[in-house]
Amino acid sequence: SRPRVWVSQPLFDDIITRLEPYFEVDAAREVADHAPSRIAEALREADGALVTLNDPIGAAEVAQAPRLRAIANVGVGYNNLDIAALQARGIVVTNTPDVLTETTADFGFALMMAAARRITEAERWLRDGQWQGWAFKSLLGADIHGATLGILGMGRIGQGIAKRAAGFGMRVLYHNRHRLPEAVERECRASYVDYEKLFAQSDHVVLVLPYSAQSHHLVDAATLARMKPTATLTNIARGGLIDEAALADALAGGRLAAAGLDVFEGEPRVDPRLLALSNVVLTPHIASGSLATRRAMVALAVDNLIAALGFGPEAGKPRNPVPAAKPL
Ligand code: GLV
Ligand code: GLV
Secondary structure, three states: OOOEEEEOOOOOHHHHHHHOOOOEEEEOOOOOOOOHHHHHHHHOOOOEEEEOOOOOEOHHHHOOOOOOOEEEEOOOOOOOEOHHHHHHOOOEEEOOOOOOHHHHHHHHHHHHHHHHHOHHHHHHHHHOOOOOOOOOOOOOOOOOOOOEEEEEOOOHHHHHHHHHHHHOOOEEEEEOOOOOOHHHHHHHOEEEOOHHHHHHHOOEEEEOOOOOHHHOOOEOHHHHHHOOOOOEEEEOOOHHHEOHHHHHHHHHOOOOOEEEEOOOOOOOOOOHHHHHOOOEEEOOOOOOOOHHHHHHHHHHHHHHHHHHOOOOOOOOOOOOEOOOOOOO
């Protein structure tokens, strides 16, 4: 019989159809945060799966799935997957880098600007009927042009943000686990600084680094205390990078001017203290969400899954295998 694949969420039917020449396709009809038992059940008979960041999969979920050989994650971040456990089982994991880089960088820049210039706060104020005449001193924000931008995580998306910053005349600092080659630094017009300096010297900090046990709550009360009280913090990576309680304290206490958050530790739940603050722009994890890019992500994941399961023109050579997990 033909191999079976599970598609965990409704994606784009016209793209998912490309799986049908090769596989029996079991595609979810409704958006859902599946319970672990439901994921395990769906994987039981599957040879492959196309999943999203809603779907946490580790040893327990694949324990009853002897045929499972490939998981294609529709997304660049894959902290929903226990890579070490899946690779130990011989399961190939793929992700979708590159196709979302520019779209995500656009959004990171937009969110930073919205936080700095208080765009959503101003709109709420206007819609609430509070605009009683042009108010010279209301809703004054911080400049982007000429300011110092700090980028934490200088991968493809971080570099995309740095390139945009050049057009705004910003000075760009970055910190990364590994310093970039000089040629790349020059191309991005970005200077490497240590973690402490990045937070102390930047007017706007953007987080674009992968989330892992090592980066959990990397931005904590001590880090926030280094920041200028006039600064902004924007997160388009993963919510767990920030200690949200410490961030809410800093924003409420006037120790940080504003924040832009597209990701949250307990998504889709948002800390009620953040919801109550006016100086934080909140969006529901949409940084890669242009129609064209979301379609490109699904198409790439479909290609990766077909190739990882040994079919199609790239049989056995998926474009985006997640590298072997390093031991801690
Ligand atoms: C979305 O957050 C992604 O990692 O692609
Ligand atoms: C991370 O993988 C990035 O593309 O920045």
